[in-house]
Amino acid sequence: MEGLDQIDTQILDLLQHDARVTTKELADKLGLTITPVSVRIKKLEEAGYIKRYVAILDRDKVGKALIAFTSVQLREHTQSALKAFEQKSVKIKEVMECYRLTGNFDFLLKIAIRDMREYNDFLMNKLSTLPNIGSVQTYFVLSEGKSETAYPLDINLSAR
Amino acid sequence: MEGLDQIDTQILDLLQHDARVTTKELADKLGLTITPVSVRIKKLEEAGYIKRYVAILDRDKVGKALIAFTSVQLREHTQSALKAFEQKSVKIKEVMECYRLTGNFDFLLKIAIRDMREYNDFLMNKLSTLPNIGSVQTYFVLSEGKSETAYPLDINLSAR
DNA sequence: TCTGAAATCGTAATCAC
DNA sequence: GTGATTACGATTTCAGA
Numbered sequence: 001m002e003g004l005d006q007i008d009t010q011i012l013d014l015l016q017h018d019a020r021v022t023t024k025e026l027a028d029k030l031g032l033t034i035t036p037v038s039v040r041i042k043k044l045e046e047a048g049y050i051k052r053y054v055a056i057l058d059r060d061k062v063g064k065a066l067i068a069f070t071s072v073q074l075r076e077h078t079q080s081a082l083k084a085f086e087q088k089s090v091k092i093k094e095v096m097e098c099y100r101l102t103g104n105f106d107f108l109l110k111i112a113i114r115d116m117r118e119y120n121d122f123l124m125n126k127l128s129t130l131p132n133i134g135s136v137q138t139y140f141v142l143s144e145g146k147s148e149t150a151y152p153l154d155i156n157l158s159a160r
Numbered sequence: 161m162e163g164l165d166q167i168d169t170q171i172l173d174l175l176q177h178d179a180r181v182t183t184k185e186l187a188d189k190l191g192l193t194i195t196p197v198s199v200r201i202k203k204l205e206e207a208g209y210i211k212r213y214v215a216i217l218d219r220d221k222v223g224k225a226l227i228a229f230t231s232v233q234l235r236e237h238t239q240s241a242l243k244a245f246e247q248k249s250v251k252i253k254e255v256m257e258c259y260r261l262t263g264n265f266d267f268l269l270k271i272a273i274r275d276m277r278e279y280n281d282f283l284m285n286k287l288s289t290l291p292n293i294g295s296v297q298t299y300f301v302l303s304e305g306k307s308e309t310a311y312p313l314d315i316n317l318s319a320r
Numbered sequence: 321t322c323t324g325a326a327a328t329c330g331t332a333a334t335c336a337c
Numbered sequence: 338g339t340g341a342t343t344a345c346g347a348t349t350t351c352a353g354a
Contacts, residue, residue: 023348053216054176060174086305141261184330
């Protein structure tokens with residue numbers, strides 16, 4: 001699959017906001033019939049543009065009321081030390097996201113837990129047991145102004 | 161709906177990893193038939209445990225190769241200044257996530273862009289036009305070790 | 321690459337148990 | 338909760354433009 005046209009991009013954008021939209025609805029919005037839309041979706045899936053479909057849960061309702069961003073600096077910055085930290089930290093179930101960053105800390109982790117007690121358990125019994133940890137700083141989320149899984153696609157509106 | 165039992169929790173966990181799993185597959189995994197599984201999913205949706213279903217796209221393939229975490233400190237910390245920043249920043253399309261944080265910066269933004277040129281445009285023409293900005297620090301993502309939308313649910317495995 | 325019809329498959333709703 | 342039936346809607350396939 002070589003490149004996306006405007007219709008592909010619009011399909012992706014609609015699906016990344018609502019994956020339950022029916023092919024018929026998509027077809028109507030795009031001014032097409034079901035068949036080509038269905039074919040395009042399948043191609044987008046097979047070519048890997050769509051990685052997967054997931055349900056987004058209500059964080060509070062499933063008991064993960066607390067989100068923390070934990071930044072980590074390692075003591076040693078060899079390639080193997082960086083790799084080792086990454087490989088081990090992502091195995092901790094509370095770690096939803098793990099990024100290696102530029103700037104004055106090495107890793108940023110997003111942690112989902114029930115409460116402060118669970119964060120303490122994460123910090124003391126899980127994160128701190130990893131080798132080579134230098135300094136750790138924690139930032140708790142006070143409020144979530146936006147939390148979007150959809151990427152900001154560039155849709156050329158004149159193309160309709 | 162008052163509380164989740166082990167079966168509900170397992171349904172949620174399976175759906176937050178793969179929303180395309182069929183009711184039949186869920187039923188088989190849970191040792192039930194389609195009917196009760198179908199009823200439970202509907203209840204979970206109606207009670208708001210499942211907020212929505214989305215497609216997760218391939219970031220590189222859709223041209224958002226660069227992710228930045230941008231931390232912002234405001235000059236003034238009145239309630240109205242904080243609220244105003246949050247309300248305005250979330251309207252910027254490149255801002256996928258916006259959190260108000262404890263600790264030594266006020267907001268953390270996750271920014272998805274094509275490249276450094278687009279980040280510069282975001283910073284110069286969008287973020288910096290918001291009122292009350294004190295200091296801004298940017299951390300670019302060098303590698304994404306884990307990027308999960310699923311919350312770490314506690315599944316009591318002994319319950320099967 | 322599209323349209324439109326036909327066949328297939330999954331889901332939702334209903335029922336007796 | 339099971340298991341069967343039904344009806345509906347979505348998806349896939351295919352002929353044809």
